Amino acid sequence: MNARNIVDKIKPTFEEGGKLGFLHSTFDAFETFMFVPNTTTKTGAHVRDCVDIKRVMIIMVLALVPAFLFGTWNIGYQHSLAFGLGWGFWNMIWYGLVKIIPLVLVTYIIGLGIEFTSAQINGHEVNEGYLVTGFILPLIVPVDVPLWMLAIATAFAVIIGKEVFGGTGMNIWNPALIARAFLFFSYPSKMSGDSVWVGGVSRFNEIGKAWQAGNGIVDGFSGATPLSDPAGYSALDMFLGTVPGSVGETSVIAILIGAAILIFTGVASWKIMVSSVAGGLLVGWLGGLVIPDAVPCWYHLIMGGFLFGTVFMATDPVTSCQTECGKWIYGFLVGALAVIVRLFNPGYAEGMMLAILLMNTFAPLIDHCVIESTLKKNAKKARIA
Template identity: 35%
Template sequence: MSSDVKKLPWIKRQPVMSTVLRAIAPLVIFSIYLYGWRALLILLTTNIAAYATEYYFTKKRGEAVTEAVFVTGTLLALTLPPGIPLWIAAVGAVVGVAFGKELFGGFGRNLFNPALVGRAFIFVSFPAQITGAWFEPLRGPIAGFIFYGPHEAVTGATPLAAMASGGGRDLVDLIIGRIPGCIGESSAVLVILGGLYLLYKKVASREIVISALVTYFAAAGTCYLMGWGAPLNPAYAIFAGGLLFGVFFMATDPVSAVASKEGKVAYGAIIGLSIMLIRNFGNFPEGTMFAILLGNTFGPIAEMGIKGLKSMRKVEAAHE
């Protein structure tokens, strides 16, 4: 067995995961432009930690590390603030891979999105470090390409939190990404382009994306018009925070999402509604991370319920 393990490739290529990495490559480059080369250091840290963790487990099983581990490491990094201590980023990657993936038996068996498991652990375990890790993005033609990291810390609320209290940023800044936030979630334009590429390649599910976005917009729009909860205009809020990034790149994860077409619609609706409820009525300005984890939890239950209902209707139709 040991000799077989030594002959394994250092990475098992996966065309689907290669497509995802190509889709998020522009976000990686733009993160360096906004926040300097420290953004790349965060990306390297999470990917190395994720790979090392998966290698530890797969070596015991006599398997190769899958290319999906780099998707996990990169997505995790892109959801972190630019000032996050590197050791915390590494801990998040280790926890995400170990408890979000390997605990279930490895690739293809995990219930939750591993990157979000790591992100949730960081969010709950190190709230003080995250709170002080936000920075204004760098400006200029070459901006962060000539700097190690950003200089101006954010002393006020992030755009989504400011919006929830009645303030906010210019819509153009929200769409382009000239706002303080996580290193890879800021630019709605690049996120949408990457998401459309995944849809074109049939890597992302259009049922999940459309269901999540339509449900969020309808529910948030109703609350906004009725004056319920935080004053979040959905036309602005949909471009702020991690909503688009989460829906396109994380909710559509083929492993932790559901499989049937009807189940995907229900799964997307759970996520979209959960984002609205947390953003408008919860204690946190952003709800995408928890919403997708809730979708990972209750999506399969909804799918089983739909399948059971369809089976009952077939039986009833057969007896008519």
């Protein structure tokens, strides 16, 4: 094979003792990206399943694509609405791409740069986990987040959220959410309020002009998300996703397509998704009994980042519970806590991020309890037998 010959030819340069030996991990990452390596089993099972972590990760990325595409269109659509531009479909897509591609580039360049460097320093192979994190991150921030903030948050998440623990598989919290939490607490004005969710609005408010802004913001434009203004949008809008919000979180349909891919391929746990929805609904319903003007409980599922978090972030296999029984408990608490925050904390309308991070923290404890009780039951059974 031709490409293989070229790789074989340049390989010695990157091996130990070669001129570019210090770039070994980087070369290895690109080589294994193109070719499944020729390593054979040395110990244990002589044959192995052909699935690997790269396959698992690429499926996760695939599942995010519908939300990404819809988000791209919605950036243009919201902008067109806000500034009364009356754009057609391709114009919206074009504007969306111009807005979202820099976000993706920043997260990938910064994140992968750190991943490659740390793999190089530690002398191990580059982990694939960041392919997903880097793709999720642009989808969970407001479209107008300044790129330098995103860059700092990404660096923080990869270094403090992941690499200090030893890389993918060792981290305690979901790295993408660490980045979002970092942004939220460091730069709250860019992460909440009514002006950040629609492309160009915050810039127009600050300096009176913005790129592709037409004649300025139309009368009656609010820019509020359904979370802060549930009455402003119909349930159908929220279901379709034609509302302001973080880039990828708005469309229930796109997220459900992603969920279907994840469940069909078994990459993410359906147990966590189902129990999280159940937890959210239950608390939403109970909240409705206590709070007189609360929205219907099922609104919580289609508003804000609840569903996106449930499908793509709570199910992160590394930071969620490892035991099957634990997954039910964990998912339920994620959903329940998210809605509790939404109902009882008027200062912060979105509870999903905090709920998942908190439950990431407690996931090992849940696992511990599940394991202890299972082993206790085993021992009891053994005594009887």
